[in-house]
Amino acid sequence: MKSQFGKKLKVLLVENNLVDRKVIIKMLSTSPYGHFDPKFASSLVEAFELLPKHKFDVVLLDLNVDDSKGLETLKKFHRRFPHLPVVVNTGSYQDDLGLKAITKGAQDYLIKGMYKSYSLVKSLYYAVERKRVEEELKNAYNKLQQTQIQLIQAEKMNVIGGLASGVAHEVKNPLATILYGVEYLENSLKTSDEKIVLTLDSIQEAAKSANNIIKGLLDFASLTNLKKTPENINTLIDQAIHLTRPQCERVSVHLEKNLQNDLPLIKIDRNRIQQVIVDLIVNAIYAMNNGGRLMIRTYGKKFSDQDVGWIDRRGRSFGQGDDVVVVDxxxxxxxxxxxxxIKIFDPFFTTRRAAGGIGLGLSIARTIMNSHGGIISLHNKTGGGARARLIFKANKKEPV
Ligand SMILES: Nc1ncnc2c1ncn2[C@@H]1O[C@H](COP(=O)(O)OP(=O)(O)OP(=O)(O)O)[C@@H](O)[C@H]1O
Ligand SMILES: [Mg+2]
Incomplete structure (x- = not known):
């Protein structure tokens, strides 16, 4: 990035000593090295009032002002305005304090009476540049941490996915044998012995529920043969609502929809995406088993990174500014x-184990969305409740 030296700086001088103020003003106004637009505050309260009203580039902060003394002044300042560059202006012979101020977030310090115009100007420009580099470093560090977590998560999913499909294949055939066997016994025994009938029934039930888990696992691992066709997501939502309406009515969940009329088409495997939509509706119904309201909304927009959390970005086929279709x-x-x-998308994570939850709904949904180059995310809303979001790349409109 280009250096800012010489650019006009908007400076806030937090200084309650009138003589010191005059000296600083003189130095700034007569300096041939830079251009300044200074404003003043005698106390932190005054400074905090001014700061939101102007776009200051840098602050020259006396640590002893009307309403605060010493390093506490810097700490209070930093808490309120952590992104603003600060040069601390301390009393004579207080290098120790100046250095401590650097460790508490100041970009530079000056000792009153020991500097001339050039050092003051240089220090202000230096603080602006140093803060910019510090922020860049901080952002790069955060990004690195996020990437590391994503990598660990991706690796975890790979291992679990591989393991799951291996186990599922091994268990599928013995399970089928058990199910056929029980059916055969039931038909050929034709007994009225209640104990035998009950035992056979419970074996059949247990084997069926194990079979459901296996089916889910195989689903999870076999998402390669997708049949993608251009679809209007609103149609799929209407069908999913129709399928889940009885469940909604049973627990008094009021279902509302707000679907944009002229949505662009999206290229999807309709059965798979239908499965995702049904899973999300069913999850919401389970979360509201004492009644509530589920709102399903669709809309088209230009994608922005702010639409999703960092963790949901893998495999997507669109970027900043691309046309997308969103379902909330x-x-x-x-x-x-x-x-x-952090765990809800992990296979087998469920808080509904006792009520028959397997914990595969969201992990399968995410695998399906990833294989469409789309995104799925689930967050808490600020006002309470959860919001699941699907984002698909919109098909380009065909020229007519
Ligand atoms: N809308 C929601 N509100 C609150 N919690 C939710 C919601 N959706 C999902 N969850 C949480 O995420 C967990 C995992 O969901 P997931 O769909 O993967 O599994 P499940 O619903 O428990 O079981 P199943 O395999 O039958 O879908 C749920 O157990 C629940 O704790
Ligand atoms: Mg579920």
């Missing part, structure tokens, strides 16, 4: 506990 499912349930947010 907003419920009025209890939302998701913070400590669970």
């Amino acid at each position: 499912f907003e419920d009025t349930g209890p939302g998701i506990k913070d400590e669970y947010l």
